[in-house]
Amino acid sequence: MKITKVETFQVPPRWLFCRVETDDGVTGWGEPVVEGRAEVVRAAVHVLADYLVGQDPLRIEDHWQVLTKGGFYRGGPVLSSAVAGIDQALWDIAGKHYGAPVHALLGGPVRDRVRVYAWVGGDDPGELREQITAQVEAGFTAVKMNGSGLMPRALTPADLAAVVGRAEIAREVLGPGRDFAVDLHGRTGVAGARRIVTALEGLHPMFVEEPVLPEHLHRLAEVTSAAAVPIALGERLYSRAEFLPALNAGLAVAQPDLSHAGGISEVRRIAALAETFDVQLAPHCPLGPLALAASLQVAFATPNFLIQEQSAGIHYNAGAELLDYVLDPAPFAFTGGHARRTDLPGLGVEVDERAVREADRRSHAWRNPVWRHDDGSFAEW
Numbered sequence: 001m002k003i004t005k006v007e008t009f010q011v012p013p014r015w016l017f018c019r020v021e022t023d024d025g026v027t028g029w030g031e032p033v034v035e036g037r038a039e040v041v042r043a044a045v046h047v048l049a050d051y052l053v054g055q056d057p058l059r060i061e062d063h064w065q066v067l068t069k070g071g072f073y074r075g076g077p078v079l080s081s082a083v084a085g086i087d088q089a090l091w092d093i094a095g096k097h098y099g100a101p102v103h104a105l106l107g108g109p110v111r112d113r114v115r116v117y118a119w120v121g122g123d124d125p126g127e128l129r130e131q132i133t134a135q136v137e138a139g140f141t142a143v144k145m146n147g148s149g150l151m152p153r154a155l156t157p158a159d160l161a162a163v164v165g166r167a168e169i170a171r172e173v174l175g176p177g178r179d180f181a182v183d184l185h186g187r188t189g190v191a192g193a194r195r196i197v198t199a200l201e202g203l204h205p206m207f208v209e210e211p212v213l214p215e216h217l218h219r220l221a222e223v224t225s226a227a228a229v230p231i232a233l234g235e236r237l238y239s240r241a242e243f244l245p246a247l248n249a250g251l252a253v254a255q256p257d258l259s260h261a262g263g264i265s266e267v268r269r270i271a272a273l274a275e276t277f278d279v280q281l282a283p284h285c286p287l288g289p290l291a292l293a294a295s296l297q298v299a300f301a302t303p304n305f306l307i308q309e310q311s312a313g314i315h316y317n318a319g320a321e322l323l324d325y326v327l328d329p330a331p332f333a334f335t336g337g338h339a340r341r342t343d344l345p346g347l348g349v350e351v352d353e354r355a356v357r358e359a360d361r362r363s364h365a366w367r368n369p370v371w372r373h374d375d376g377s378f379a380e381w
């Protein structure tokens, strides 16, 4: 079997899919994207395709080595995401070739269902009570929200009280038997993050996410040691090597993104590395159906998995939704806040190719917002 063609599709709301075709009729799909940089990753996929066309798609590990290291200059979100989507597509092909779900090829399932959480509150959380109530009624046992909207560099008591107030609403609606997580997006500095996790400690969040920016990981230990609150991050880390300092700094929950951190191959290795630190895996996935399918395959086969993010109804999905490009929504039917295991081959998703090709013609040019402080200076989004 040889790879004959690699195609990419830039589809709303802000995704990029790739399709890898082989000479024996098996095709694989993946989702190589950096949110807001889809065109750049698209170009990277086609550069990597120069090497792939003519190769045996089943040599996934060898291709991963060459695609990540063979260009001499390596790493970073664009190249790692391009490799990630291709890696997903190659695992999809392998599964279809062997007639097995990817989780079977990874050693077989270690669980029957995967707990997922729902987003509430949007970029600037409001109407939390109604939204959390709706997710509980839909069966979810966990939600995640942003800690705040725009965050000043120095927190006033009112800023801090607003973050705590939202968490109090979440705890009140959820009760003691369900979970909430708070994403800080690196919007506040290390000192602010220390105050926030300390203030949230008594409300027992499942985790507090990205209290520091990736470039400030050398300060992460100051946050993890500030309070008995599990700290999560990793959506902006792209390899085992990049996770190691965070693990050494007391990370509790590793959040690699299957579409950013080298795909199924590398996230499995990040999970194994995390396991040696007693750290749980909660893959980042505010993305499309292929990224989620890849995440679920890893979740079914990974012992130290905690919970899965998913984008159904997320505030980013303007103009298209999670199920718009799949023929069978069953793998993404969340019952009681869980995705049930299927034994469909490959990633377990049947792509609606006509819908994808049509959406690619409409395309998108999604960019994340640029926020500014009151004085006009740049603010973290």
Ligand SMILES: [Mg+2]
Pocket (backbone or CB within 6 Å): 183, 185, 209, 210, 235
């Ligand atoms: Mg996040």
